[in-house]
Amino acid sequence: MTDPAPRIVRADTPQGPCAQLHGRWGAAELGTGAQWQAVAGQLRSHPAAPTLGWDLMQLQWLDHVGAQLLWNHWQHAWPERLACTDAQRDMLARVAQFTCTAPPPEPWRLGEQVDHLGVLVLHGVDHARHMLEMVGRLVLDLGRLARAPRKGPWRDVSGHLYRMGATALPITALVGFLIGVVLAYLMSLQLRQFGAESFIVNILGISLIRELGPMLAAILVAGRSGSSITAQIGVMRVTEELDAMRVMGIPHGFRLVMPRTIALALAMPLISVWTTLAALAGGMLAADVAMDISPGYFVQALPAAVKIGNLGLAMAKSVVFGAFIALIGCHWGLRVKPNTQSLGEGTTASVVTSITMVIIVDALFAVAFKNIGI
Numbered sequence: 225m226t227d228p229a230p231r232i233v234r235a236d237t238p239q240g241p242c243a244q245l246h247g248r249w250g251a252a253e254l255g256t257g258a259q260w261q262a263v264a265g266q267l268r269s270h271p272a273a274p275t276l277g278w279d280l281m282q283l284q285w286l287d288h289v290g291a292q293l294l295w296n297h298w299q300h301a302w303p304e305r306l307a308c309t310d311a312q313r314d315m316l317a318r319v320a321q322f323t324c325t326a327p328p329p330e331p332w333r334l335g336e337q338v339d340h341l342g343v344l345v346l347h348g349v350d351h352a353r354h355m356l357e358m359v360g361r362l363v364l365d366l367g368r369l370a371r372a373p374r375k376g377p378w379r380d381v382s383g384h385l386y387r388m389g390a391t392a393l394p395i396t397a398l399v400g401f402l403i404g405v406v407l408a409y410l411m412s413l414q415l416r417q418f419g420a421e422s423f424i425v426n427i428l429g430i431s432l433i434r435e436l437g438p439m440l441a442a443i444l445v446a447g448r449s450g451s452s453i454t455a456q457i458g459v460m461r462v463t464e465e466l467d468a469m470r471v472m473g474i475p476h477g478f479r480l481v482m483p484r485t486i487a488l489a490l491a492m493p494l495i496s497v498w499t500t501l502a503a504l505a506g507g508m509l510a511a512d513v514a515m516d517i518s519p520g521y522f523v524q525a526l527p528a529a530v531k532i533g534n535l536g537l538a539m540a541k542s543v544v545f546g547a548f549i550a551l552i553g554c555h556w557g558l559r560v561k562p563n564t565q566s567l568g569e570g571t572t573a574s575v576v577t578s579i580t581m582v583i584i585v586d587a588l589f590a591v592a593f594k595n596i597g598i
Contacts, residue, residue, distance in 0.1 A: 228284060230254065232266045235279070239305060242277035243270045249283060249290030267297045277305030280312050291319045355555055361477040362485060362551070368478070380483035388449040388484075389491030393498055396444050400499035403440060404432065404506025412514040421515045425522055428507040429530035437500030438538045439586050442545035445488070445495060446578035450553040453484055454574035457557025458567040466558075476558065485550040492546025493539045500538070533596045541589045548585065549578045 230247040369376045511517040556574040
């Protein structure tokens, strides 16, 4: 019985060397990885050259898979010496007709790159201008609220304070507790080598109260409440509620931006303290389990290890975090176009921008107030 395995046999003819194909060159035979590698290796040992002929007359079967493999090996050009049947030639011609070649890469042009950079700069300037206008409007609205506090949207502030603050306490406490446990366990492995187990109170206190607690809470709130703010205002844009408010003479800044900014600026320091306490509780528990440092000693040594200035700094930058997260969420929500795709893009951009802002502002606070609480 004839061997159906696809293979190539080199033969010498009066016209020159010739590659004779044997077996079945079809999808069933070439579909296995081992067979494909074997055929590919044989093709590499017979590179397409003008002096090499190709004989397909001995093939038992040839379909489009085998024809495409041969056509690619021939570099999309017919060999000078080819012996095949009419059916095989028709199949190869059909494969050659529908084979698409990749277009050549476009040459790099300096002008296009400069234009693209200019467009990005103009977009950034437009966002900065809109944000500056929003901050200015917020200052004016706060002055209006100070002059007539009875006419302020206190019910909106209360509602946002509950949704952004109270409902965020469970998730922030859970994440903070786990972060405290992880930090304590990792530090215990290092401090035990030097007999400095008691310094875990100093390290956990400074890192959690001054940096990790406020920043972790802000990142969680940015992903949770910042996206919610953008989605709420974006849906109002899609459903034309913003246009209806403008027609009714209700200012967007006074009824949408200011209540959310006040609520998040008030809630953020409390969420930060709550997250820090949960993280300290987790660290205290892990220190007790891993290093036999009792919670009583931890609580007693913490005030001496961490100065009160660290807590004040954490509260101050938490207020800035909350105000900026609310402003960024409102900024992207007001710029949403009346379609669902823009709503999704705006929500994603809001979260990314808020988290980036939190990290940048935290770095600025760390540099500007490096002598406080240390």
